[in-house]
Amino acid sequence: MRFGVLTSSGDAPGMNATIRAVVRTALHYGHDIYGIRDGFQGLINNDMVLLLHDDVSGMLTKGGTFLGTARSEEFKTRKGQELAIRNLQKRKIDTLIVIGGNGTFLGAQALTELGVKVIGIPATIDNDLGGSDYTIGFHTALNTIVDAIDKLRDTSSSHQRCSIIETMGREGGDLALFAGVCGGAEFIITKEHMIEKDVMIKKLREWKKEGRSHAIIVTTENIFNVFELAKEISDKSGFATRATVLGYIQRGGNPVPEDRILATQLGSYAVQLAMDDISGVGIGLRQNTLTHATFDIVLNETVDRSLLYELVDRVS
Numbered sequence: 001m002r003f004g005v006l007t008s009s010g011d012a013p014g015m016n017a018t019i020r021a022v023v024r025t026a027l028h029y030g031h032d033i034y035g036i037r038d039g040f041q042g043l044i045n046n047d048m049v050l051l052l053h054d055d056v057s058g059m060l061t062k063g064g065t066f067l068g069t070a071r072s073e074e075f076k077t078r079k080g081q082e083l084a085i086r087n088l089q090k091r092k093i094d095t096l097i098v099i100g101g102n103g104t105f106l107g108a109q110a111l112t113e114l115g116v117k118v119i120g121i122p123a124t125i126d127n128d129l130g131g132s133d134y135t136i137g138f139h140t141a142l143n144t145i146v147d148a149i150d151k152l153r154d155t156s157s158s159h160q161r162c163s164i165i166e167t168m169g170r171e172g173g174d175l176a177l178f179a180g181v182c183g184g185a186e187f188i189i190t191k192e193h194m195i196e197k198d199v200m201i202k203k204l205r206e207w208k209k210e211g212r213s214h215a216i217i218v219t220t221e222n223i224f225n226v227f228e229l230a231k232e233i234s235d236k237s238g239f240a241t242r243a244t245v246l247g248y249i250q251r252g253g254n255p256v257p258e259d260r261i262l263a264t265q266l267g268s269y270a271v272q273l274a275m276d277d278i279s280g281v282g283i284g285l286r287q288n289t290l291t292h293a294t295f296d297i298v299l300n301e302t303v304d305r306s307l308l309y310e311l312v313d314r315v316s
Helices: 015-028 039-045 078-090 102-113 138-159 174-183 197-210 226-237 247-251 257-275 295-300 306-315
Strands: 002-007 032-036 048-050 095-100 118-122 161-167 187-189 215-220 240-245 281-286 289-294
Touching: 002 015, 002 039, 015 032, 015 095, 015 257, 032 039, 039 078, 078 102, 095 102, 095 257, 102 118, 102 295, 118 257, 118 295, 138 161, 138 174, 138 215, 138 240, 138 247, 138 257, 161 174, 161 226, 174 187, 174 215, 174 306, 197 215, 197 226, 226 240, 257 281, 257 289, 281 295, 289 295
Parallel strands: 002 032, 002 095, 095 118, 118 281, 161 215, 161 240, 187 215
Antiparallel strands: 032 048, 281 289
């Protein structure tokens, strides 16, 4: 058999560890594997390199992706997809393994519908794909955010301030929710759990009168202009308020052990599925069991976090 592997969408800690597991497993069973540079654009450009054992040495611990990643507008067209398929055929690649988030899985679904054998491995800090309890990179990003919250709480309590922390997450709220729980946030705001500004400001004003020294608000991106929100809270609540946008630091860093283990499990599992002639699926780990489901299911499945939000309301 001959495999191709690429990383696409936003980078996530653990992508290199995933590539390593894919390569080492394929070679273990005597198969060739090509690394495709810069995601689906690399397929279009026919930018591929045969990967050997030593090419992935040391990659288990490194953040980012040594194959590179890019978003390709050209690949979204039928012409671009057909060119990508021709390049796969030229290299006689039997199965393509893609590592990434929603955009990557949409691309994989498109190729599947055109007859290509594709397997998707979920790697995104947003944790917003179905089919797996967690996606590769989520735990590392979560650690980064919680570390920032802990440090901001130190300075907020020293100056009797309120701190607003904006996380990534795209359309999903898991980063903000989990980080807020771990960081003891007083308010967690996501698209699944909106809080009216007036309600929040009223509560902060009450807490200030009660003598609370500080407060933490964690919100996912694209809900508020956090700097305007900070000014409004400062003006109306009595809490001097500062906003911090964590930005791309959330995508970087060496993967934590949870992501290294998950990446190794899923990377190896993808190759084994392909050897069993299973494709057109996204894979994951659920309740400590390796699973796979069609791209349509993985892309559309949602997780109900209402119990966790209720917990936040009780303990904040």
